[in-house]
Amino acid sequence: MCFPSKLKEGNLVELKKEDEWIGELDIAAFREDIKKLGAELEKNQGSDDVRHLHKMIMWSNLCGLVGFATMGLSVNLLAIVGLSTFTFSRWTMIAHHICHGGYDKVHPNKGRFNRFKFAVGSLWTRYMDWFDWMMPEAWNVEHNNRHHYNLSEKEDPDLVEENSIGVREYEGPVALKYLNVFMAMCTWKWFYYAPNTYKELKLAKMRREGIPIPEGVNPADAVTFKNFFSSKGTGCYSFWELFSVAFGPYL
Structure with missing residues (x-):
């Protein structure tokens, strides 16, 4: 994946017409551009990001509250939407970003909103932060390491x-x-x-x-x-x- 025009052994790879641009891509320059962009975005992080996170947590918890409060009223759309949105947002909008380390350097509560602390360590922490079918510790390995370091490859x-x-x-x-x-x-x-x-x-x-x-x-x-x-x-x-x-x- 890191050698678009040649294999690691030096053998040429025949690219499809729509993929020919890959052969002309300057991988080293692209890597530097990504690093510069990452550094620039990191500098722009601050209190606004923390407020946004807590706003998302508030809305997620509100959806959960509505879902749990109405789930006893037989099968109803309000409970379904509330619980599903609560579960979905807790993972994709909160846990995903925190477990990637997105708030490691900006959130004042380092004991919770940190990639090595959030939802891991005990069942109670998991219950309070991100309670789902899979273990957060297992997801951190599978997604953060195995998936992102092998994107679209056989090992992904x-x-x-x-x-x-x-x-x-x-x-x-x-x-x-x-x-x-x-x-x-x-x-x-x-x-x-x-x-x-x-x-x-x-x-x-x-x-x-x-x-x-x-x-x-x-x-x-x-x-x-x-x-x-x-x-x-x-x-x-x-x-x-x-x-x-x-x-x-x-x-």
């Missing part, structure tokens, strides 16, 4: 093209393909994301401790709920371990 655990290869190559009725995609839309957090992020956390711990990756385990393979029903399993943790630390408390 969030590469949709790779993860959906089973649907793409399925030769059965098209209707079943659509059904598969629909079911994935409804279940992906607990079916795929919780077990796969936890796999990345376990493998990262093994690498740090110098423990060899178990034989037969391909780190690039996604772990889903289906693994618990196969003889192969996950190769590095059991269902009960995942249940007890990840989505069990969420249930």
Whole structure:
């Protein structure tokens, strides 16, 4: 990915016509431009960003309050929208930015709104900051490290093209393909994301401790709920371990 016109071995790569611009791209200059932009944006951070974060937290909590207050009134749209917006915003608009370190240098509360503190360390912290199907510690490894350092490559655990290869190559009725995609839309957090992020956390711990990756385990393979029903399993943790630390408390 870092050598658009040549492979690391020096062999030429034939680019498609629409990709020919990549061969002319000055990678070193592009890298410097990105670094300068990052430094400039960092200088512009300040109290306005902190106020914006707390405004988003307020609106997110308000959605959650509305959802929880109305969920007992049978199935109703207000509760559905409130709870789903609360859950969605807590992850994508609050946890995502904090866990990327976006507020490390500007927020006065370093004990909470910091990439190494937010939602991690205890079940209570997770409950108060970001309570979802997946463990925040596992997501930090899977997303911040594995995903962002392998964007659109085979090692990227969030590469949709790779993860959906089973649907793409399925030769059965098209209707079943659509059904598969629909079911994935409804279940992906607990079916795929919780077990796969936890796999990345376990493998990262093994690498740090110098423990060899178990034989037969391909780190690039996604772990889903289906693994618990196969003889192969996950190769590095059991269902009960995942249940007890990840989505069990969420249930």
